[in-house]
Amino acid sequence: MKVPYLDLPAQFADNREVREAIEEVLRTGQFVLGPAMERFERAFAELCEVKYGVAVANGTDAIFLALKVLGVGEGDEVITVPNTFLSTVGAIVQAGAVPRLVDVAEDYNIDIEKIEAAVTSMTRAIVPVHLTGNPARMDEINDIARRHNLSVVEDAAQSVDAAVGDRKTGSLGDLGAFSLHPLKNLNTIGDGGVITTDSEDLHGKLLLWRNHGLKNRDEAAFFAVNSRLDSIKAAVACLQIPGIGKVTEKRNRFARIYDEELAGLAPKVVIPPRREGVRQVFHTYVVQIEERERLIEYLAERGIGTKVHYPIPIHLMEAGHSLGYRRGDFPVAEAQAGKILSLPVHQHLEEAQVRYAAGCLRRFYGG
Ligand SMILES: Cc1ncc(COP(=O)(O)O)c(C=O)c1O
Known part of the structure; x- marks a missing residue:
């Protein structure tokens, strides 16, 4: 059995809706x-x-532009984490500010x-990252921000x-920065991004x-800058919105299967933390394991991508x-x-593939 880490052709190849959406944009000629x-x-x-939502060219620009409309620039400091995708920190640098890194907690999010x-x-802003699709502790972060006027x-x-309770991520801070990169849970056919806010003033500045x-x-x-989202990509991204609940549901179902199958392997395998009242979306399902290199090879030999x-x-990269x-x-x-190791959890898998991957992992650790 094969369990690919990703399957982008399954989403876009032979997708009639996507083709029609693209053709519709071609007919109108309104590409930008x-x-x-x-x-x-x-x-x-x-x-x-x-x-408000403001569509932009990519998720990195979304962070950069969110900082710029807040007035962040030279002489300012912005707090974030060292374990994120490097562009969170890159966007802060591009905005002209100094990144101040803070260690993370056991849930991979800012401590x-x-x-x-x-x-x-000099601190002007905090950029918490909802890493793996698990919301950071926004109540506490907003409290700290309020106390220090950030x-x-x-x-x-x-x-x-x-979501945290019934509030979605992207609605929990002053602005939310999203990526529509093909690897993301809600995506498009290339780079894309979007910024969310409730502020009319910030919305006007973003435009x-x-x-x-x-x-x-x-x-x-x-x-x-020019950071507009192409109309074709916007039309394709728009198609994904009604189905995002099903994507989340499927990823959560697979995450539960991994949880159940792997729970007995602690402490050799540590499954992702859960928090009461929080809806995770498992962009990645990350375990902490021993003997990572040997396990990756063992799983690859059995058709499982990780x-x-x-x-x-980021602080240890050359940049x-x-x-x-x-x-x-x-x-x-x-x-x-x-x-850390990310196991396949995407919505194009079947339950049997997830159980097979979990079974192979269990066998590796003699479980
Ligand atoms: C946590 C995080 N921040 C920022 C980005 C940047 O998004 P993009 O690749 O669309 O620029 C990504 C994704 O790549 C990401 O995972």
Whole structure:
């Protein structure tokens, strides 16, 4: 049996709806901005239960633009984590600010006990990352932000449709930044991103910032960037919205199967943490394990694809050297980086494939 880590052709090849949506855009000739993009923005805002969605070129720009409309720039510091996809930190650097990293907790998300020690007079914002599709502790983060007069930008690239109580990620901070990259739970046929907010003021600024600062066809209010989402990609992303609940449901079902099958292997295999009242969406199903390299090979020999998200914490990457941290500064994230493994959990799998993958893992550990 094969259990591929991903199966993008299963989603897009021979998809009649996608072809029709693309053809519709081709018929209108409105390839940039226009009705397809606006339809997507409205539908995405509704999904996240916020007033506004602003479609942009990718998830990295979504974080960058969210910071820019908050006024973040040179001389400012922005708090985030070292175990995220590198672009969370890259976007902060691109915005002109200094990233201040804070270690994570056992749930892979920012350790709320360690945030305040990183706040200085220059701190302007916190960017919590809902890593793996598991919401960060937003109540506590918002409390800290309020106490220190900071803004909060959720990096929700991995957490579309996740929720804390009945509130979706993307509605929990001042702004939410999402990616529509093909690997994401809600995606499109290439790069894409979207920003959510309830603020009319920030929404207005985002519309300018993603479109050269243009107030109208001929006049710009300030110099900005071109980060528009192509209409074709917006139309395809829009098609995914009605089905996202089913995607979440399927990933959760597979996650439960892994939980049940692997729970007995602790402490050799540590399954993902759960939190009461939180809906995770399992963008990745991450276990911590011993003997990772040997296990990856063992599973690959049995047709099972795995990945590591992410093997090198950002402060230990070459790009991260400029941040001024050293090995040992973030012991939890560093220890996790050596043990984490993402198992296949995507919605194009069948239950039998998940049980087979879990069974192989159990056999490896003699369980
Ligand atoms: C946590 C996180 N932040 C930011 C991004 C950046 O998104 P994009 O690749 O669309 O620029 C990604 C995805 O790649 C991500 O997983």
